[in-house]
Amino acid sequence: MTEKTPGDFQWFMLHPKYWPVWLGYGLLWLLVQLPFRWIIAIGHGLGTIAGWLMPRRRHIAATNIKLCFPELTEQQRQAMLKQNLKEAGAALMETGIAWFWPEQRLRKITELRGVEHFESIQQQGQGIVLLACHMMSLEIGCRRFAIDYPAGGIYRPNKNAVMEYFQYRGRSQTGALMLNRNNIRSAFKALKKGHAVWYAPDQDLGPRRSIFVPYFGIPDAATTPATGSMVSLGKAALVPFFQYRKTDGSGYVLEVQPPVEDFPSGDEHADTSRVNAIIEANVRRYPEQYLWVHRRFKTRPDKSLPSRYKKRR
Numbered sequence: 001m002t003e004k005t006p007g008d009f010q011w012f013m014l015h016p017k018y019w020p021v022w023l024g025y026g027l028l029w030l031l032v033q034l035p036f037r038w039i040i041a042i043g044h045g046l047g048t049i050a051g052w053l054m055p056r057r058r059h060i061a062a063t064n065i066k067l068c069f070p071e072l073t074e075q076q077r078q079a080m081l082k083q084n085l086k087e088a089g090a091a092l093m094e095t096g097i098a099w100f101w102p103e104q105r106l107r108k109i110t111e112l113r114g115v116e117h118f119e120s121i122q123q124q125g126q127g128i129v130l131l132a133c134h135m136m137s138l139e140i141g142c143r144r145f146a147i148d149y150p151a152g153g154i155y156r157p158n159k160n161a162v163m164e165y166f167q168y169r170g171r172s173q174t175g176a177l178m179l180n181r182n183n184i185r186s187a188f189k190a191l192k193k194g195h196a197v198w199y200a201p202d203q204d205l206g207p208r209r210s211i212f213v214p215y216f217g218i219p220d221a222a223t224t225p226a227t228g229s230m231v232s233l234g235k236a237a238l239v240p241f242f243q244y245r246k247t248d249g250s251g252y253v254l255e256v257q258p259p260v261e262d263f264p265s266g267d268e269h270a271d272t273s274r275v276n277a278i279i280e281a282n283v284r285r286y287p288e289q290y291l292w293v294h295r296r297f298k299t300r301p302d303k304s305l306p307s308r309y310k311k312r313r
Contacts, residue, residue, distance in 0.1 A: 005178075006157065007168035013161055021162040032096035036109055037249060039093045047089020048082075058085065061292040063309055068216035069287070083288040087245070091136040098139035099170025103147055109251030110144045117239060118149060118196070118256045127191030127236035131227065131260070133202040133279045134291035141243030141254050142171065142198055151196035152177025154187055184226065191234025198241070201227050202279050204299050212301050213273040216280055222299035228264035228271040238263050242282045245289055 004010070032039055051058045061084055065077050072080070097106070121128055130151060132138065142153055153171060157180060158164040172178050177195065179186045187197050204210065204222045215221035231238050240257040260278070264271045283290045297308050 005168065005172075006161075006164045007172055009165065010161075013165060018160075018162045021160060025162075025166055028093075028096040029100050032093065032100050036097075036251075039097065040090050040249065043090035043093035044086040045089065046092060047086040050089060051082075051085035057293045059311060060295055060309055061085065064292040064294075064296055065287075067218060067297060067308065070217070080288050081292075084290070084292050087136045087289050088291075088293060090245075091139070094137055095139045095170070098143040099166065099173075106140075106144055106147070110140065110254060111251065112145070112148070112254045112256075114256035114258075115149070117258050121237045121239065121259060122149070122194075122196070125194045127194050127234050128196040129191065129227065129230050129234065129236050129238050130196055130198045130241040131238055131275065131278060132198055132200040132241050133283060134200055134294065135243060135283070135286070136289045136291060137243050137245055137252055138200070139170075140252050141241070142176075143174065144252070145241070145254055146174040146176045149196065150175055151198055152179050152187070152190050153198040154179045154181050154184075154200075156181050184230075187230060188233045191230065191236040197230070197234075197236075199227065199230065201275060202296070203294055204296050207299050210299060211269060211272055213269060213276055215276040215296075218297055220301045221276065221297055223272050223276055225268045225272045227275045228268060232264050240278055240282070244286050 031042060034042075058081070062077070062081050065072075065080055065084070069077060069080070118128065128151075132141075135141075142151075145151060153176060155167075155171065155178060158167055168178055177190055177197075179190065179197065187199075190197055201224050202215075205224050207222065209224055209226075210222035211225050212220040213223050215223065227238070230236065238260040240260065241255070242257070243252055243254045245252055260274070263274065295309055300307075
C-alpha cells in the first residue's frame with residue numbers, strides 16, 4: 001500500500017468547513033479559462049481592491065518600498081506601490097494558470113533563457129540549487145521550468161488540508177519533488193543524487209534561523225544562511241533562476257543565469273551577503289513585481305529597537 005501524500009484526496013476534505021475553499025478554487029479554475037490578458041486584467045483589479053481592503057498589508061508594502069528606495073520621491077514610491085498591489089492580484093490569477101492550465105497553453109506565454117547553464121551542470125550529474133526569490137510570478141516560473149527540467153522545491157505546507165491538497169497537486173504535477181522546509185535534510189539528499197532544488201531565501205525567518213547581513217541598503221536584514229549549507233552539504237552548484245512578467249503583457253521570461261563561482265567560500269556572513277546581493281540586483285530590474293507585502297525587515301538585531309512597521313501617528 002502506497003503512503004498517502006498531501007496531494008491525495010481524502011473524504012474528510014468534503015466536510016462543510018472546507019466548502020468555501022472548494023468554492024474559491026472552483027471559481028479560480030473558471031476564471032483562468034478566459035483569455036490570458038483578461039485573466040491578468042481581473043487580477044490587477046482584484047489587487048487594487050485588496051490593497052484598500054487590507055490596509056495593514058498596504059502599509060507593510062509601502063514601508064518596505066520606502067526603506068529600500070530612499071532615492072525615489074514620494075510620488076514615485078506611491079506609483080510603485082500602486083502597481084505592486086496590482087501585481088499581487090495578478091499573482092493570485094497566475095497561481096490558477098500554473099496549477100490548472102494544460103502544458104501546451106502554458107508554453108505559449110513563457111520564454112526560457114539561459115537554460116544552457118543548467119543543462120551543462122546537469123549533464124555532469126551534479127546537483128543544482130536554483131537560487132530564486134519571491135517575485136510575484138514564481139508559481140508560473142516553477143511550473144513551466146519543471147515541465148522541461150524536473151526540479152524539486154522547498155516549500156511550506158499549508159495548515160488547511162484542502163488548500164494543501166491543491167498546492168501539492170498543482171506544484172507536483174510535473175513530477176517535481178516537494179520538499180518540506182521543516183525537513184531540510186531531504187533537500188541535501190536530493191542534491192547529492194544530482195537533482196535540482198528551487199530555493200528562495202529572501203524572507204525573514206526570525207532571529208533563531210537568521211544572521212544579519214545587508215539587503216537593499218538595510219545593514220541588518222535577517223537572512224537565513226542555509227543557501228551556503230545546501231550547496232556545500234549537497235555538493236551542488238548555485239545557479240540563479242528568476243522569472244519576470246514581460247512589460248508588454250504578453251507573458252513571462254524565465255531566466256537561468258551563470259552559476260555562482262567560488263561558492264560557498266566558508267565565510268557564512270560573506271556568502272549570505274553575496275546571496276542577498278544577487279537577489280537584490282535581480283529585484284531591482286522589476287521592483288514592482290516583488291513581494292513587498294512580506295515583513296522582510298521585521299527582525300531587529302536588538303529586541304529593544306522599535307518595529308520598522310509600526311504606524312506613526
